[in-house]
Amino acid sequence: MGDYKFARDKLADVLTSLKEYQVFAPAAVGDVLRFKEVTDPANVSLDYDNTTVPPKELMFPQTETLFKYRLGSTEVEPSVPDASKKRMVFGIRPCDAHAYSIVDNLYGWDFADPYYQKRREGTTLVGLACAEPCANCFCPSVGGGPASEKGLDALMFDLGDAYYVNSLTDKGEEFAKAAGLEAAGDADAKAAAKQGEDALKKVARSIDTAGIPEKLPSLYDHPFWEQFSDRCLGCGICTFLCPTCHCFDIQDEAEAFDARRARMWDTCMFSEYSLHTSGHNPRPTRKERTRNRISHKYSYFPEKFDVIACVGCGRCINHCPVNIDILDILDKSKQAEAKEAKTA
Amino acid sequence: MMDESNPYLPYIVNIEDARYETPGDRAIKTFRVTFADDKVWDTWSHSPGNCAMVGRLGVGEAMFCISSSPTEEGYLRFSIMKMGKVTRALHELETGDTMTVRGPLGNSFPMEEWEGKNIVTVGGGIGQAPLRPVINYVRANRDKYGELQVIYGSRTSEDLCFQDELGEFMTESGTSCHLSVDVEEEKWPHFVGFVPNLLMEVSPSPENAIAVTCGPPIMIKFVTQNLLKLGFAPEQIYTTLEERMKCGIGKCGRCNVGHLYVCKDGPVFSYETLKKIPEAFA
């Protein structure tokens, strides 16, 4: 669609002009970056690698009320978000936007999830292409890239003194109009394209995913998982920080007579995740849980929705305290010899 | 069907009858419920094998099979064993109380496909609950199905569910019933031993037959092995699985066995499907 630009020092003005949107942008709390609602446009900076906590929390908050009720009453009051309220994620990295388009499959599958979908509908995604990919990024290997347009409404490129904006959808056009962006010239478009190509070359890590979805189920009982699971702590870092991980727990909470049913992020790396009340656990050790995490992303999800549930953002690699490196696992899985697993 | 716009909202149901099937720490209580809002019945339809999230506001919900056949009209039945947080809270409820139901969820037994065949059900303990709708569906459509063999065992004779109905099966024509208990007890006229052994004792013919089994995971495993020994083909063997569940609609993730969600793609699977998925027997 349209090509636009705005000067670097006009960033605050652009954000100020987006009054009809609730705008979220990366913000620092100490050394940690997270998407926060913009309260002061003057404080927003787009000079960042990527946020620690992915912006999935904007569509799928870590804790979310499903409905409220009074204890003793049978009336429930749903807390479904209002899609007519316009929201914008400003400066989202292409990998995180790509993640939304993957997770959309699940939340739209058969039973539509109104909580996620209403938020998605009302939100405009304005991306920011990566000029300098991080050390553990591997987005091109899983269908993305530093300047991938997947899932985005508009994509910005940092060209030094100005941001070049390529609007990709009607929502993106609307953003350009609301922000009053000036038209960009050919030179800017070329510079952006060049930056995208250069960035792609700078992505240091990669994996050839061909054959992995078909192979993983054959490694069900394979001891190679233990090379990794033996040092797994069973914490939730890899999954909570993963932009495509979407599992949740549902709990009822009451405070005096006010109660709610809420859902909160959950992770297959916790033992209680799959623990039956009887005490039986189908995934009793970290070996099975590690296998489930990797298999879900690279085999089960593609089997169902035809797309790998990984966007190559590198967060699980960057933040794993014990260096369980998903690329290393996938690499080893390709070398491992398939074994017929035992069933009944 | 459920509220299309929000599958997380439960229906309120009134308990018309609550009674204990079995006593003890792990008592089984059967609830007969009907919707507080009569209009729900207009859109409600379920089949044998379907499940529902049953719960209590303020405590939570858990997945249970609907243990009544759709041929039993005007109510739903749930047989619930007292185990954890939710089931304990449900067991406190009595006739006249309300609980919540969200469903019907999951797939169901291909009852139409099975028409004209002999049906063998192999149940253990509370595993008889998902088999009950199959049995009652067959009994209500007697002319459409062949012989019905009910094979059922539990730890002790006290732990047998649906005792009032078991007697009927023994006398009804076209239906036979074989019971067992795990350990020897006084005045027990039937088989003593585990259900897989009872199955071998009864030794149903695989010819034009379908076997449906449900029980503890270990029992399912051995029953499946024995059915194969008896000559049943993998596509003749059906089971229902259970996993921990939260959403019941294929979103929350935890109930997967391999790439299948038990809540959505299941709980009913043929062994033909499951034999490719080792996790189903984990």
Place this chain on the structure above:
Amino acid sequence: MSEEFEPNIVAFLCNWCSYAGADLAGTSRMRYLPNVKIIRVMCSGRVNPLFLLNALQQGADGVLISGCHPGDCHYLEGNFYARRRFMLMRKLLEHVGVDPGRVNMSWVSASEGAKFADVVEETVAKAKEAGPMDQFRRRQINW
């Protein structure tokens, strides 16, 4: 002006001394402040510091743990363990910014009805000084 703040106090009293002390205060018709909600436990050593945190979460503005005098414990040494625990828990909460006046402990024997009334008064006074517990009460969370 709003009404004067009346704090909620949760008191964990040991069965053998302090609960009997509170009972004595009542049967002797001594007046003690009605802010206190008593939970009887078998021994002050049974009080898990999580109870304290949970009370503060659920709306208590102050907590009182009371047991037998050192050396008089019905179970010989339960109150010594409790003393160590709450000494530390108080320091920890202080480090987090919670007024240490919200965590109180006392030794009240079965014969000290008057002391119990005094202890309650002091506990309430400290909680009043600290003000409403609004730091990590569940109620303040906006669902």
Place this chain on the structure above:
Amino acid sequence: MVDEKKLQEKARETLIRDDVRRLIGWKRGTYGFEAAPAVVTDASQAEQLIFDATCVANPASFIAIEEKKPVPRGAEPDTRKVAVMVKGCDSRAVVQQLVEKAYAREDVVVLGIPCLGVVDRRKAEKLFGQTGAQVSAKVDKEKVALDIGGDVKTVDRSNILMDKCLRCRYPNPLVSDFLLGEEVEKWADDDFADVDEFEKMSPEDKWKHWDEQFSKCIRCYSCRNVCPMCYCVECVVSKLRPQWTRRSTDISENTVYHVQRAWHLAGRCIECMECQRVCPVDIPIMTLNRKMTRDVKEMFEYEPGVDVEAEPMLACYNPQDPEEYIM
């Protein structure tokens, strides 16, 4: 410094013993400033093992959290020992685990490593940026030399070592069966100046600080899981019956989680700083732990993880314990 060849040789020797099941040490990570903990079961894997200033993880964390599947009927349980390589600080974890009888002394083979300090990934990344290279690091009494993909950088110790190393009082293992390398001289002391400094803040400022920090928490429980002292099979924060801590992430539950975590480590924390290292959202968890450590030391003259014969701090008492606030 430890000779890597000797270390691998000793590891091999240990792994071929009939009574040793696995060995926990370190191996080079796939990238960056931290070595990965390594669990090896076969002598042929011994050549992966390393020790240098990037070996920050605490191998003692992995001893007690191992999940074992039920022993099949008729089979004998595997009672062979676990060998573990420990730095000075890591060895305190082993001592404290022994104090708590998490396992018996004869269940472990301890290979001690005198240590001159380890690199703080956060400090290194601030100085040199994130790197995809497999970094190795040599440390001496003044400098740390980092080899970042062939590019050698030398940094002052105080600018790059973990804070715990800058106040390390136990550079040599307090428990070991074999010592790999020469004992080193203690170079620092701990005056808890950071705790004193924090205590000067007003209660309002303290809460403002923690409100901000705890609000960030995503409750991934990595701080709990990495902690060598957090080895309960079922943790109180994950229990449903009774449910003390809810799973919802808000300031109330997060605060209680962190306070109770620090509380459960009172008199047990051996200051390996793993909790703070692994926190993905940089919560200064050690501030709470160090307050407890200081107070336990001052009030009860107790120091965890130094004496195998000691009793756990909260399982003993002194009739003369302080009680200044008790009415």
